[in-house]
Amino acid sequence: MDKMTAERYARHIRLPEIGAAGQQRLLDSRVLIIGMGGLGSPVALYLAAAGVGHLALADYDRVEPSNLQRQIIHGHADIGELKTESARRSLASINPALETTCLPYEQDPTELARQVELADAVVDCSDNFPTRFLLNRMTWKAKTPLVSGAAIRWDGQLATFDAGVAGSPCYRCLYQDDGSDGANCALEGVVAPLVGVIGTMQAQETVNVLLGKPALVGRLLLFDARRMDWRSLKLGRNAGCPVCAADTPQSL
Amino acid sequence: MKIWLNGEQTNIDSELTLADLASQQNLDEVRYAIEVNEEIIPRSEHPTHTLNEGDKVEIVTAIGGG
Numbered sequence: 001m002d003k004m005t006a007e008r009y010a011r012h013i014r015l016p017e018i019g020a021a022g023q024q025r026l027l028d029s030r031v032l033i034i035g036m037g038g039l040g041s042p043v044a045l046y047l048a049a050a051g052v053g054h055l056a057l058a059d060y061d062r063v064e065p066s067n068l069q070r071q072i073i074h075g076h077a078d079i080g081e082l083k084t085e086s087a088r089r090s091l092a093s094i095n096p097a098l099e100t101t102c103l104p105y106e107q108d109p110t111e112l113a114r115q116v117e118l119a120d121a122v123v124d125c126s127d128n129f130p131t132r133f134l135l136n137r138m139t140w141k142a143k144t145p146l147v148s149g150a151a152i153r154w155d156g157q158l159a160t161f162d163a164g165v166a167g168s169p170c171y172r173c174l175y176q177d178d179g180s181d182g183a184n185c186a187l188e189g190v191v192a193p194l195v196g197v198i199g200t201m202q203a204q205e206t207v208n209v210l211l212g213k214p215a216l217v218g219r220l221l222l223f224d225a226r227r228m229d230w231r232s233l234k235l236g237r238n239a240g241c242p243v244c245a246a247d248t249p250q251s252l
Numbered sequence: 253m254k255i256w257l258n259g260e261q262t263n264i265d266s267e268l269t270l271a272d273l274a275s276q277q278n279l280d281e282v283r284y285a286i287e288v289n290e291e292i293i294p295r296s297e298h299p300t301h302t303l304n305e306g307d308k309v310e311i312v313t314a315i316g317g318g
Contacts, residue, residue, distance in 0.1 A: 038317075127318040152315045174314075175314040176295065220292060234291040238296050239297075
């Protein structure tokens with residue numbers, strides 16, 4: 001690590017839990033972020049600043065005026081721009097040493113599976129259930145940790161699923177892969193700082209994961225922004241889960 | 253028998269299972285999980301998990317927004 005790099009990450013290196021070795025681990029890491037919206041914005045900004053070496057950014061949307069109330073990686077001048085390109089520029093101004101891969105198209109399952117395998121962690125910042133269930137299946141198969149976050153209206157949820165941790169549940173243990181498409185932020189609304197709260201928690205947990213110390217495996221965190229109330233629920237594996245119970249012994 | 257359902261005290265029949273509760277609450281169209289006393293009860297246990305007096309039960313609804 002050169003002098004400038006050591007100085008940039010001095011406050012990390014000062015921490016006994018990170019140190020120079022931990023920072024090097026972050027610098028050598030690659031993280032796939034699915035969705036460059038409300039959650040993806042703080043996730044990408046913090047991971048770039050924290051010195052994660054390579055970020056792959058997946059989103060095929062363009063910046064719209066209604067995004068700017070909460071998607072803080074994009075600016076007014078970026079309206080009409082691909083979100084991945086707008087995000088790449090913001091990230092480069094924070095950390096020019098960061099490597100980025102932009103994936104500004106709907107990926108076929110083969111391409112997405114390859115990106116999941118390349119990554120040391122995947123952060124789910126997507127805005128729809130089909131993507132959430134697909135990512136769950138792919139990350140479970142590839143044994144890549146999945147840091148899952150979601151937010152709508154005044155409510156947020158957060159959990160980590162990691163096939164590499166004995167007894168970890170998966171997203172499909174928590175929710176059924178059927179039912180309605182569910183509410184979306186365009187129809188239901190979402191309060192701006194909430195996505196910052198949940199996204200920043202995802203960024204923190206991703207750093208924990210990359211350092212080998214995930215803290216949200218087997219737990220579901222719920223945040224209620226109206227009451228400013230966090231709850232932590234125990235989340236075990238579902239013995240009947242079609243994704244993770246099929247080929248893995250039960251131990252939680 | 254009294255339980256707490258989504259923060260409100262509610263009377264239920266004894267021997268009520270989580271599957272019964274889900275059907276009473278019309279959750280068919282919703283992606284949900286059921287929490288009892290700060291623990292998500294796995295779906296495969298819903299037909300056999302009976303509620304006890306004073307249980308704190310919350311329906312947790314999936315959110316997909318990002």
